[in-house]
Amino acid sequence: MRLDGPESRNVEDRRGQGFGGRGIAVGGGLGGVVLLVIALLLGVDPSVLLEGNPGAQQGSPGAQRQLTPEDEAGRRFVAQVLGETEQVWHAEFSRLGRSYEEPTLVLFSGATQSGCGFAQAQMGPFYCPNDRKVYIDLDFMADLQRRLRAGGDFAAAYIVAHEVGHHVQNLFGVLGRADQVRRGRGEAESNAIQVRIELQADCLAGAWARRAHETRNILDKGDIEEGLNAAAAVGDDRIQRAGQGYVVPESFTHGSSAQRVRWFRRGLETGRLDACDTFAAGSL
Structure with a gap:
């Protein structure tokens, strides 16, 4: 990727800080899928983690550590990616006669407190609609990319853009409306709604990349393949087949x-928000 634009000022770096607390918060995005990956790798029941049982996870004081030059490079990368998303979404919202409210991206190590509760790195990157913040542990994300064989800088940028896509959904009221519809529904139907939320965030990430490349030429050769590989790597079917040897489609939450x-790919090819209406699509 060619990230020559300004860094976002909306990065809150909590790395190296201690933590403590109980519980676990899942704020959408890749969190549910990543949590399932970890559960399968560790051989534990994913439902225990996904239910957010307050006694399921317990934090302990974290040691303070000095940030390294590699830490600074990681901060700069996500700040530049976030800055690119801000430029695109400000322009898109302005075109629609709206104002874009920028999210904050929180970098943390191990665990931290979010507006959606106590969060641990094992949840993976996630977006919390309550405080409108994206949470990422860069060390864990890099390890996850290695495990899923989804490497590359654009693959990492896709993850950030996906979570920012959830913020865009939140600003348009998609997350709130979907939450209302899901209330009182059965598990399979609720999961199906969540799949549409996640696929829309994927499309919005693609649309961002298309718009940013058109205006600032950010993509290098091979970047698109990295993004498509990352999207495929976190498919529910691939994760379930790798972890348990079979697939249960009605349990999918991300597609x-x-x-x-x-x-x-649809977002990449069109660059249009209206092309990302997964809720109007008869077939996904």
Whole structure:
């Protein structure tokens, strides 16, 4: 990637700070899928983690540590990616006669407190609609990319853009409306709604990349392939097949690999928000 633009000022770096507390918060985005990956890798019941049982996880004081030059490079990268998303979404919201409210991206180590509760790195990157912040542990994200074989700088940028996509959904009221619809529904139907939320965030991430490349030429050769590979790597079917040897479609919460690739590609090819209406799509 070619990230020559200004860094966002909306990065809150909590790395190296101690932590403590109980509970676990899942704020949407890749969090649920990543949490499932960790559960399968560790051989534990994913439902224990996903239910957010207050006694399921317990934090302990974290040691203070000095940030390294690599830490600073990681901060600069996400600040530049976040800055690129701000430029694109400010322009898109202005075109629609609206004002874009920038999210904050929180970098943390191990665990931290979010507006959605106590969060641990094992949740993976996630967006919390309550405080309108994206939370990322860069060390864990890099390790996850290695485990899923989804490397590359654009693959990491796709993850950031996906979570910012949830922020865009939040500003448009999509997350609130979807939450209301899900209330009182059965598990399978609720999961199906969540899949549409996640696929829309994938599409919005693709639309961001298209717009940013058109205006500032940010993509290098191979970047698109990195993004498509990352989208495929976190498909529910691939994760379930790797972890348990079979697939349960009604339990999907983020979509299959093919679906995630399809909607990310749709955003990349069109660059249009209206092309990302997964809720109006008869087929995903």
